[in-house]
Amino acid sequence: AKYDGRNTYKFYTEDMTEKAFERLALESNLRQAIQDESFMLYFQPQIDGERDRIIGMEALIRWKDKNGEFIPPDKFIPIAEETRLIVPLGEWILRTGMQQMVQWYAKGLNPGKLAINLSMLQLQKHDFVSMLKSMLKETKCQPNWLEIEVTESQIMQKPEQTILTLQMISKLGIGISVDDFGTGYSSLSYLNRFPIDTLKIDQSFINGIPDNMENAAIIQAVIALAKTLNLDVIAEGVETEEQKTFLMNNGCHSIQGYLYARPMPSDKMEKLLKEAL
Ligand code: C2E
Ligand code: CA
Numbered sequence: 001a002k003y004d005g006r007n008t009y010k011f012y013t014e015d016m017t018e019k020a021f022e023r024l025a026l027e028s029n030l031r032q033a034i035q036d037e038s039f040m041l042y043f044q045p046q047i048d049g050e051r052d053r054i055i056g057m058e059a060l061i062r063w064k065d066k067n068g069e070f071i072p073p074d075k076f077i078p079i080a081e082e083t084r085l086i087v088p089l090g091e092w093i094l095r096t097g098m099q100q101m102v103q104w105y106a107k108g109l110n111p112g113k114l115a116i117n118l119s120m121l122q123l124q125k126h127d128f129v130s131m132l133k134s135m136l137k138e139t140k141c142q143p144n145w146l147e148i149e150v151t152e153s154q155i156m157q158k159p160e161q162t163i164l165t166l167q168m169i170s171k172l173g174i175g176i177s178v179d180d181f182g183t184g185y186s187s188l189s190y191l192n193r194f195p196i197d198t199l200k201i202d203q204s205f206i207n208g209i210p211d212n213m214e215n216a217a218i219i220q221a222v223i224a225l226a227k228t229l230n231l232d233v234i235a236e237g238v239e240t241e242e243q244k245t246f247l248m249n250n251g252c253h254s255i256q257g258y259l260y261a262r263p264m265p266s267d268k269m270e271k272l273l274k275e276a277l
């Protein structure tokens with residue numbers, strides 16, 4: 001029994017060591033990647049389902065490693081947050097997104113609004129708003145071309161502080177969208193105090209509708225909530241016609257998902273924008 005125990009323990013530590021090494025390697029590669037700027041912004045269109053027109057897009061980061069393989073953001077964003085590398089990386093994402101919008105508008109295209117995901121660590125930096133301001137000036141990007149996305153669970157971590165920062169961002173003219181909505185625990189009275197423009201229904205609820213009655217009910221409730229608070233509502237992760245029909249019938253006309261398009265590099269997105277003219 002003693003022998004077994006030691007063996008188990010040994011396996012356990014080896015496994016832990018391997019994980020720690022893997023994480024360390026990923027962190028150091030991430031550091032290098034930020035220096036080399038080996039990231040790309042992909043864009044996924046958001047559609048007005050009634051008129052089948054592009055109303056905006058979401059910026060989604062992609063990391064191509066040295067072997068040319070994509071490392072999914074779900075794998076490296078958490079490490080970028082733990083190591084605070086998300087701060088410089090997030091600035092790169094913002095600047096690249098702004099520059100891209102300026103280019104597209106200068107070409108006479110109609111990209112609508114660009115939704116950019118923010119990490120709470122970026123938002124919590126004391127100079128975040130002034131950084132945003134000077135970046136807008138530097139890139140000549142108009143604030144109303146942008147919307148920031150913050151997840152519901154992130155804003156609920158430090159709600160009081162977040163309200164103040166979001167108010168300043170909202171005053172700049174940038175839209176504010178609550179990502180993954182429905183998965184957190186915000187109360188109606190609380191929500192009302194945030195300068196929010198859009199609720200983004202989490203894709204886990206879209207999965208399985210219209211058959212999943214529970215998810216269908218949650219979606220209907222979120223749409224009703226948005227109406228009551230006078231907010232826009234958008235659904236993401238829409239993959240099928242049935243899902244789109246359900247959403248449209250229930251009053252959610254803004255749709256993002258594989259049904260229309262997967263996230264794509266800027267040149268592909270630009271082609272799409274040209275076709276839409
Ligand atoms: P998110 O913000 O909720 O982004 C939506 C994710 O759903 C994206 O995954 C997108 O590619 C995927 N998606 C879009 N339509 C569909 C669909 O119809 N079906 C399914 N199954 N998936 C769909 P992605 O690009 O892998 O990003 C994953 C997460 O990583 C994001 O979730 C976000 O939390 C984070 N992330 C991505 N880009 C950035 C970024 O630039 N900054 C920050 N801070 N986080 C980012
Ligand atoms: Ca998002």
Ligand code: CA
Binds near residue numbers: 179180202203236
């Ligand atoms: Ca989301």
Ligand code: CA
Binds near residue numbers: 178180181236
């Ligand atoms: Ca969402």
